[in-house]
Amino acid sequence: xxxxxxxxxxxxxxxxxxxxxxxxxxxxxxxxxxxxxxxxxxxxxxxxxxxxxxxxxxxxxxxxxxxxxxxxxxxxxxxxxxxxxxxxxxxxxxxxxxxxxxxxxxxxxxxxxxxxxxxxxxxxxxxxxxxxxxxxxxxxxxxxxxxxxxxxxxxxxxxxxxxxxxxxxxxxxxxxxxxxxxxxxxxxxxxxxxxxxxxxxxxxxxxxxxxxxxxxxxxxxxxxxxxxxxxxxxxxxxxxxxxxxxxxxxxxxxxxxxxxxxxxxxxxxxxxxxxxxxxxxxxxxxxxxxxxxxxxxxxxxxxxxxxxxxxxxxxxxxxxxxxxxxxxxxxxxxxxxxxxxxxxxxxxxxxxxxxxxxxxxxxxxxxxxxxxxxxxxxxxxxxxxxxxxxxxxxxxxxxxxxxxxxxxxxxxxxxxxxxxxxxxxx
Amino acid sequence: xxxxxxxxxxxxxxxxxxxxxxxxxxxxxxxxxxxxxxxxxxxxxxxxxxxxxxxxxxxxxxxxxxxxxxxxxxxxxxxxxxxxxxxxxxxxxxxxxxxxxxxxxxxxxxxxxxxxxxxxxxxxxxxxxxxxxxxxxxxxxxxxxxxxxxxxxxxxxxxxxxxxxxxxxxxxxxxxxxxxxxxxxxxxxxxxxxxxxxxxxxxxxxxxxxxxxxxxxxxxxxxxxxxxxxxxxxxxxxxxxxxxxxxxxxxxxxxxxxxxxxxxxxxxxxxxxxxxxxxxxxxxxxxxxxxxxxxxxxxxxxxxxxxxxxxxxxxxxxxxxxxxxxxxxxxxxxxxxxxxxxxxxxxxxxxxxxxxxxxxxxxxxxxxxxxxxxxxxxxxxxxxxxxxxxxxxxxxxxxxxxxxxxxxxxxxxxxxxxxxxxxxxxxxxxxxxxxxxxxxxxxxxxxxxxxxxxxxxxxxxxxxxxxxxxxxxxxxxxxxxxxxxxxxxxxxxxxxxxxxxxxxxx
Numbered sequence: 021x022x023x024x025x026x027x028x029x030x031x032x033x034x035x036x037x038x039x040x041x042x043x044x045x046x047x048x049x050x051x052x053x054x055x056x057x058x059x060x061x062x063x064x065x066x067x068x069x070x071x072x073x074x075x076x077x078x079x080x081x082x083x084x085x086x087x088x089x090x091x092x093x094x095x096x097x098x099x100x101x102x103x104x105x106x107x108x109x110x111x112x113x114x115x116x117x118x119x120x121x122x123x124x125x126x127x128x129x130x131x132x133x134x135x136x137x138x139x140x141x142x143x144x145x146x147x148x149x150x151x152x153x154x155x156x157x158x159x160x161x162x163x164x165x166x167x168x169x170x171x172x173x174x175x176x177x178x179x180x181x182x183x184x185x186x187x188x189x190x191x192x193x194x195x196x197x198x199x200x201x202x203x204x205x206x207x208x209x210x211x212x213x214x215x216x217x218x219x220x221x222x223x224x225x226x227x228x229x230x231x232x233x234x235x236x237x238x239x240x241x242x243x244x245x246x247x248x249x250x251x252x253x254x255x256x257x258x259x260x261x262x263x264x265x266x267x268x269x270x271x272x273x274x275x276x277x278x279x280x281x282x283x284x285x286x287x288x289x290x291x292x293x294x295x296x297x298x299x300x301x302x303x304x305x306x307x308x309x310x311x312x313x314x315x316x317x318x319x320x321x322x323x324x325x326x327x328x329x330x331x332x333x334x335x336x337x338x339x340x341x342x343x344x345x346x347x348x349x350x351x352x353x354x355x356x357x358x359x360x361x362x363x364x365x366x367x368x369x370x371x372x373x374x375x376x377x378x379x380x381x382x383x384x385x386x387x388x389x390x391x392x393x394x395x396x397x398x399x400x401x402x403x404x405x406x407x408x409x410x411x412x413x414x415x416x417x418x419x420x421x422x423x424x425x426x427x428x429x430x431x432x433x434x435x436x437x438x439x440x441x442x443x444x445x446x
Numbered sequence: 447x448x449x450x451x452x453x454x455x456x457x458x459x460x461x462x463x464x465x466x467x468x469x470x471x472x473x474x475x476x477x478x479x480x481x482x483x484x485x486x487x488x489x490x491x492x493x494x495x496x497x498x499x500x501x502x503x504x505x506x507x508x509x510x511x512x513x514x515x516x517x518x519x520x521x522x523x524x525x526x527x528x529x530x531x532x533x534x535x536x537x538x539x540x541x542x543x544x545x546x547x548x549x550x551x552x553x554x555x556x557x558x559x560x561x562x563x564x565x566x567x568x569x570x571x572x573x574x575x576x577x578x579x580x581x582x583x584x585x586x587x588x589x590x591x592x593x594x595x596x597x598x599x600x601x602x603x604x605x606x607x608x609x610x611x612x613x614x615x616x617x618x619x620x621x622x623x624x625x626x627x628x629x630x631x632x633x634x635x636x637x638x639x640x641x642x643x644x645x646x647x648x649x650x651x652x653x654x655x656x657x658x659x660x661x662x663x664x665x666x667x668x669x670x671x672x673x674x675x676x677x678x679x680x681x682x683x684x685x686x687x688x689x690x691x692x693x694x695x696x697x698x699x700x701x702x703x704x705x706x707x708x709x710x711x712x713x714x715x716x717x718x719x720x721x722x723x724x725x726x727x728x729x730x731x732x733x734x735x736x737x738x739x740x741x742x743x744x745x746x747x748x749x750x751x752x753x754x755x756x757x758x759x760x761x762x763x764x765x766x767x768x769x770x771x772x773x774x775x776x777x778x779x780x781x782x783x784x785x786x787x788x789x790x791x792x793x794x795x796x797x798x799x800x801x802x803x804x805x806x807x808x809x810x811x812x813x814x815x816x817x818x819x820x821x822x823x824x825x826x827x828x829x830x831x832x833x834x835x836x837x838x839x840x841x842x843x844x845x846x847x848x849x850x851x852x853x854x855x856x857x858x859x860x861x862x863x864x865x866x867x868x869x870x871x872x873x874x875x876x877x878x879x880x881x882x883x884x885x886x887x888x889x890x891x892x893x894x895x896x897x898x899x900x901x902x903x904x905x906x907x908x909x910x911x912x913x914x915x916x917x918x919x920x921x922x923x924x925x926x927x928x929x930x931x932x933x934x935x936x937x938x939x940x941x942x943x944x945x946x947x948x949x950x951x952x
Contacts, residue, residue, distance in 0.1 A: 094456045101454040328456075337465035340618055344472035417639065418471045 137318025141282030142170025222268030228407025229375030292322030495609030513751030669816025675825025690848030818872025
């Protein structure tokens with residue numbers, strides 16, 4: 021019996037049936053078929069507990085949402101203290117929490133001027149695209165093939181057709197895509213002179229974290245400026261110290277005109293996202309501050325949590341820990357790859373953002389399942405299923421990291437077996 | 447804005463301290479595999495850095511705490527650098543030990559993360575000393591200074607940490623809590639992420655360390671009785687006592703509290719002490735001093751670590767400006783006089799017993815108030831020395847030397863230490879002067895008595911890892927783009943790198 025006070029379920033199976041009936045049958049059956057039928061029950065630190073009681077170390081982190089782990093005690097304390105004073109607030113008016121958070125956020129990127137808040141990453145991308153269009157008076161938005169920026173009206177149009185076609189949401193005349201790591205292709209598109217912005221994830225997450233080639237991102241930014249196009253960095257998965265610096269673009273020597281962040285900004289406990297813009301791009305806020313509004317965007321509780329998230333990420337001990345975690349997995353994954361080179365064939369890493377490449381078109385699906393069976397939850401990349409997203413959190417300690425590698429090693433024979441089955445049935 | 451913050455803010459200092467411990471565990475993971483030469487290199491660098499700023503931090507500590515003497519604190523800081531290293535240089539806590547005959551191999555197992563408290567009385571010397579011990583034993587250390595000495599302690603720790611890192615130590619090996627509090631110390635002491643506590647400080651803190659649930663090395667208070675046998679040269683004894691009691695204004699817990707002699711020797715002793723620079727109190731002065739130093743049985747904290755003349759002035763005594771020690775005289779030994787309790791200031795109570803037996807009985811009782819700690823014996827009568835030492839419940843007896851410096855290993859061949867183990871008598875797990883060997887355990891590999899064992903060709907080199915700092919972290923620059931290589935190229939490169947990794951340690 022799972023009695024939560026407000027509702028209860030007799031068993032995990034009963035819950036799965038209800039979820040399929042009332043919520044989302046596709047998702048329920050997908051995870052069941054994938055061999056990872058997880059229903060997250062308790063969660064604490066970097067551990068999740070399935071309703072069955074099974075414990076899993078979380079390396080999915082929902083793209084960095086749980087950068088500090090689940091229900092980090094300090095963040096919970098912040099939110100609880102915030103609830104004694106604030107609520108979501110009224111977006112129409114200036115507010116102490118919003119002003120303080122905006123200032124803190126803008127101070128992380130000195131060339132920026134304003135922070136505009138949303139409730140989720142897609143909303144921040146909407147704001148970014150609208151801002152670029154305002155600033156350039158152009159309509160076209162360029163993105164990367166296999167790029168991913170969310171599922172709302174404008175943001176989804178930048179992404180893969182898997183997410184647009186089904187909803188008839190493609191807008192081919194306004195949204196074009198060019199291959200990643202191909203500056204020439206970008207220039208051919210920019211030359212047309214009608215692009216408002218290039219939006220690009222600093223390291224494309226859903227595409228499996230392929231690393232930008234040396235100089236590629238800088239070339240993109242320079243080309244954009246050459247043709248009067250705004251350069252938008254999507255930092256939803258690469259921001260918040262995950263690449264070893266606060267924003268991924270800082271590590272590549274970039275100065276985007278606009279960048280967006282979300283996920284971990286709310287510490288995994290209160291949704292908030294932001295679009296940060298230069299003074300020039302943000303002029304619409306001077307012309308008509310209410311041109312974009314959002315009831316849940318920039319909720320004061322979210323601002324309070326986000327403010328504290330940034331403060332925690334700026335602590336020297338946390339920065340040092342990130343270096344240790346990055347270094348540990350760099351070394352451990354090299355060793356692991358040497359031991360399992362028949363299936364494990366590549367590591368893409370920057371900071372605590374890792375993509376692990378397996379030698380099969382759906383290799384990461386098998387590895388994800390094998391890891392799940394061995395107590396580790398890491399998800400494959402939706403748009404490149406050879407690659408497992410492997411995303412350690414910023415405050416992981418040495419014991420947990422060692423446990424992860426122990427479990428990883430133990431999972432490899434099972435992964436090998438699953439891959440063999442897949443090859444035979446292919 | 448007058449009523450304080452409207453919202454409750456999490457304790458930033460506590461979170462920061464917890465994170466320091468996590469960081470220390472990372473540093474310890476790498477450092478425990480360091481080779482002996484690297485360990486000694488780091489120890490040398492830290493000793494050098496500490497020595498160079500010994501006077502700077504001594505001055506700072508006196509300014510911040512108001513305790514002690516700059517010149518003497520300088521000396522204590524210095525002794526915790528090169529001298530300490532020289533003492534332990536040949537104590538190898540890194541190389542595995544092989545006992546062919548008993549068919550036992552021992553592998554060193556450092557503790558991991560040491561959480562070390564530093565007292566207000568010896569703040570920087572303790573930071574130096576505990577850091578050196580951690581380095582020599584391949585442990586990471588998180589120091590927590592006394593709140594009244596936090597500035598100098600934290601700065602000294604940062605100074606040593608920078609020197610250690612420059613010499614190749616992993617980042618985070620030496621850290622210090624910047625804003626200590628009782629709540630913070632209790633939280634960290636109870637953390638399952640620390641491996642051992644080194645507790646020096648007040649009795650409450652030491653008890654808390656032992657109650658934390660974690661392994662602890664804690665030491666108790668002292669109350670050293672210096673027995674002066676008639677066989678001693680009183681002039682030499684007096685010089686020794688004055689030197690010891692005036693050293694850093696008696697802030698070391700090893701300082702003599704009571705000078706005990708026999709009645710036949712009392713007048714000699716008084717004359718000699720006076721000649722050596724002590725002010726001998728008349729009965730009225732003795733009463734004034736007693737009343738100044740104790741109120742309702744509680745010691746006057748203002749007197750700790752202050753000079754003799756300062757205390758004399760505060761207590762209303764008229765003394766010569768050159769007086770280095772105040773000597774109240776208690777006619778007869780007895781346990782009730784508060785003057786026979788511990789005094790961390792240059793006040794030495796003088797008393798005399800009718801005979802040696804009474805002296806031993808009295809010393810044994812008085813030493814219970816500093817059980818397990820230190821005592822001193824002056825004289826040539828080794829028979830009496832042994833009787834005295836076996837009767838008094840202490841773990842060290844300093845002979846014909848100043849006890850402050852002698853028990854702490856600076857004027858004797860005892861290990862130099864700012865942690866004087868008070869043993870079971872003093873409610874401590876450790877009875878010796880604490881050294882780096884106490885921060886390492888050994889994994890014993892033991893063959894069956896009657897089975898053959900070939901221990902001639904053991905390979906320990908593979909145990910060492912490349913120092914963590916030598917590895918480029920993947921953070922600063924993007925990894926080489928994979929697209930330029932085929933998978934086979936990449937695999938070959940990685941295997942090559944792994945081979946070179948192993949090669950480097952072979």
